Amino acid sequence: MTTRHGPGRGRPDPGLDAITGERRQLMNIAYRLLGSLAEAEDAVQETYARWFAMSPQQREAVEVPGAWLTTVTSRICLNLLSSARARRETYVGEWIPEPLPERTEWITGRPGGAAVDPADRVTLDESVNLAFLVVLEAMTPAERVAFILHDVFCHTFTEVAEIVGRTPAACRQLASSARRRIRDSRPSATPAAQRAGVVRDFKQAWEAKDIEALIGLLDPEAVAVGDGGGLATTFLHPIEGAEQIAHAWVEIAGRKPGNMTFLERTVNGQPGLVAEQDGVTVTVFAFDVAGDRITHIWVVRNPEKLRHWTTA
Structure with missing residues (x-):
């Protein structure tokens, strides 16, 4: 992108790097707001389209371009969240947020499998934990x-109010309500090494078709949720209870094709499992662990949500 006026014709716009440098931050915000990397990419692309659709004079009038981009992205996401609720009412089966692969596995999905620019990666921390994102799904937009x-990106309530269209006091109440939801639904933190050990033990028991071992690794009230989106076979309704889940997983192991392998992988920054067939990821398993027991399993099979996991 270049400017075409004055004696410096053809020279790069000195502000372009600063504008495009905001992309990572915008992706971080949009993914957490939408729970979908594809929708986050669309929201950020629309934000940049609006920026470059303005005249040079209009862009020069923006005192803090980064703040402008954040505001526009957030408003686009707010609108998408409102419409997403209606779309998900017609979604086939359960809807699970789109899982993110560990950083070393990012590819663009473009021909040739070129590596993703680091600016396109979403920071993996507690606020993109799949369990956290599932709780966010229960909140109002x-x-x-x-x-x-406010709580993740440290914007003031005055800034949030401008985006949401409510008073700062009302936004403070919204954030407080959301915080209570998080506290009520999230167990105490389990050390990463302990979580990884539980998931590894689960994988070994699963491959051994050891029902008793699986039951011992599952919380008695554990819940498993599958998401095929009508595009891949999975269970349409949540499976509740350790025994029911253990039997279901042994049945899955019994039907495993010979060319399928189960691998330990990081899913949204947490220990998880991946099923691959001929180098292509066909299922991602995310877990929530409390102490030494698994409380939730999320099974994503919708291929549209696995395009960033494709390895072939």
Whole structure:
């Protein structure tokens, strides 16, 4: 992108690097707000389209371009969240946020499998933990935006109010309500090494078809949720209870094709499992662990949500 006026014709716009440098931050915000990397990419692309659609004079009038981009992205996401609720009512089966692969596995999905620019990666920390994102799904769009912008990205409630279209006091209440939801639904933190050990033991028991070992690794009230989106076979309704899940997983192991392998992988920054067939990821398993027991399993099979996991 270049400017075409004055004696410096053809020279790069000195502000372009600063503008495009905001992309990573915008992706971080949009993914947490939407729970979908594809929708986050669309929201950020739309933000940049609006920026470059303005005249040079209009862009020069923006005192803090980064703040402008954040505001526009957040408003686009707020609108998408409102419409997403209606779309998900017609979604086939359960809807699970799109899982993110560990950093070393990022590819663009473009022909040739070129590596993703680091600026396109979403920071993997507690706020993109799949369990955390599932809780966000239960919030109202305004609660989610207020909480993410204030508690995760440290925006003031005055700034949040401008985006959400409510008073700062109302935004403070929204964030407080969201915070209570998080506290009520999240167990105490389990050390990463302990979580990884539990998931590894689960994988070994699963491959051995050891029902008793699986039951011992599952919380008695554990819940497993599958997401095929009508595009891949999976269970349409949540499976509840350790025994029911253990039997279901042994049945899955019994039907495993010969060319399928189960691998330990990081899913949204947490220990998880991946099923691959001929080098292509066909299923991602994310876990929530409390102490030495698994409380939730999320099974994502919708291929549209696995495009960033494709390895072939």
